[in-house]
Amino acid sequence: MTRLTLSTLALVLFVTPAVSVAQTTEQSADQRCLDPNVRAPRTISFGGFNSRGINIPKPPYPALAKSVGLSGPVVAVVVIDETGHVVWARVISGHPLLQASVKTVVCQARLKPVRVAGHLVKAKGVLTYNFAL
Secondary structure (H helix, E strand, O other), X not given: OOOXXXXXXXXXXXXXXXXXXXXXXXXXXXXXXXXXXXXXXXXXXXXXXXXXXXXXXXXXXXXXXXXXXXXXEEEEEEEEOOOOEEEEEEEEEXXXXXXXHXXXXXXXXXXXXXXXXXXEEOEXXXXXXXXXX
């Protein structure tokens, strides 16, 4: 039979929640731009963002999609802030298997910021990911 000492109990009570909170914070930071409960911020509409890419990560090609010969475009609507970071995103078209892959990377994209009348602004546009075999 295992005996719990006061120090062991304190470790379980005080250290474990801190680890869980840290992990939760990291997970929410990675997925906050895909949160379906968050509305898009007010922005200007820009159009296509693919040509403004500084770093647009390539999504992994799902093995199941490859095995059945699935290909095609996946379109995501994104909002970038004044520094070019994606702060909001929604995948709006494409096969569901391919959409899931895009969702893993779309929030990591970095684009050239948009200027209007010399001022950096938030902008809304689309990123298109093409899956081809």
